[in-house]
Amino acid sequence: MARNLATPTEAELGGPRSVLVMQRRDHQRLDRLLQRVAATAGAERQETLTALCRLVFPHAFAEEAVLWPLLRRVLPDGHELTLRVEQEHQEINELFTELETTEPDTPAYEELLERITALLRADVRDEEDILLPRLQQVAGVGTLRRVGLAWMVVRRTAPTRPHPVVARRPPGNSLAALPLSPLDRSRDRLDQLSRRAPGRIARGCGRVSRALAATAGVVEHLPPLRRGEDPSTRA
Numbered sequence: 001m002a003r004n005l006a007t008p009t010e011a012e013l014g015g016p017r018s019v020l021v022m023q024r025r026d027h028q029r030l031d032r033l034l035q036r037v038a039a040t041a042g043a044e045r046q047e048t049l050t051a052l053c054r055l056v057f058p059h060a061f062a063e064e065a066v067l068w069p070l071l072r073r074v075l076p077d078g079h080e081l082t083l084r085v086e087q088e089h090q091e092i093n094e095l096f097t098e099l100e101t102t103e104p105d106t107p108a109y110e111e112l113l114e115r116i117t118a119l120l121r122a123d124v125r126d127e128e129d130i131l132l133p134r135l136q137q138v139a140g141v142g143t144l145r146r147v148g149l150a151w152m153v154v155r156r157t158a159p160t161r162p163h164p165v166v167a168r169r170p171p172g173n174s175l176a177a178l179p180l181s182p183l184d185r186s187r188d189r190l191d192q193l194s195r196r197a198p199g200r201i202a203r204g205c206g207r208v209s210r211a212l213a214a215t216a217g218v219v220e221h222l223p224p225l226r227r228g229e230d231p232s233t234r235a
C-alpha cells in the first residue's frame with residue numbers, strides 16, 4: 001500500500017484504468033501547464049491558461065461528483081477530509097472568476113495567478129498525500145477501476161469553466177452539469193473559432209459566446225443547483 005502517489009509503479013496503484021493512476025497522470029499534466037504559464041507571456045500564456053482550465057475544472061468537478069461522495073461513505077473522517085479539498089476547489093473557482101475580469105499581465109493579474117498556482121499545488125498534495133492513499137487503503141483494485149471509469153466519464157462531460165455559485169456537492173453540482181456543460185463547451189468552441197477566424201466571423205462568435213456566458217450566469221443562480229453544499233465550503 002502506498003504512503004503517497006508520487007513513487008509507486010502503475011501496477012502498484014491498480015494499473016492504467018485505476019482512478020489513482022488517472023489522477024496522477026492529470027496532476028503531472030497540470031504541473032507541466034503551470035510551469036508553462038510561469039514561463040510564457042501574451043497570447044501563448046493565454047492559450048496555456050485556456051488549456052489549464054479545460055483540465056482543472058472537469059477534473060475537479062468529477063472529483064466532487066464521484067470521488068468525494070465515495071470517500072464520505074467509506075471513511076469515518078471522510079466529511080472533514082473532503083470538506084478541506086472542496087474549500088480549496090471553491091477558492092480556485094472564485095479566483096479564476098476574478099482572473100477572467102482582470103487585465104492580463106498587470107500586478108493584480110500576476111498576484112491572482114500566484115495564488116491560483118499555490119492553491120492548485122496544495123490541492124494536488126492533499127489528494128496525493130492524504131485522500132487518495134486513504135482510498136487505496138479501503139478499496140480493492142476492482143473498485144479503483146470501477147471508480148476510475150465513472151470518474152473519467154464525468155470528467156469528459158463536465159463543465160469546463162469556473163462556477164463558484166453552484167454547490168461543490170451533489171445533488172446541486174450534478175444538476176448543474178446538465179445545463180452548464182453544453183454552455184461551457186459551446187463557448188470553448190466559439191472562443192477557439194473567434195481566435196482563428198477572420199474579422200466578421202470572429203466578432204459573431206464573440207457575441208454568441210458572451211450571450212452564452214450571460215445565460216450560464218443566470219442558470220447557475222437557480223436554487224436547485226446550490227443544494228447539498230456544506231455551508232462552510234465558502235469563506
Ligand SMILES: [Fe+2]
Pocket residue numbers: 023027059063124127
Ligand atoms: Fe485531483
Ligand SMILES: [Fe+2]
Pocket residue numbers: 060063085089123124127
Ligand atoms: Fe482537486
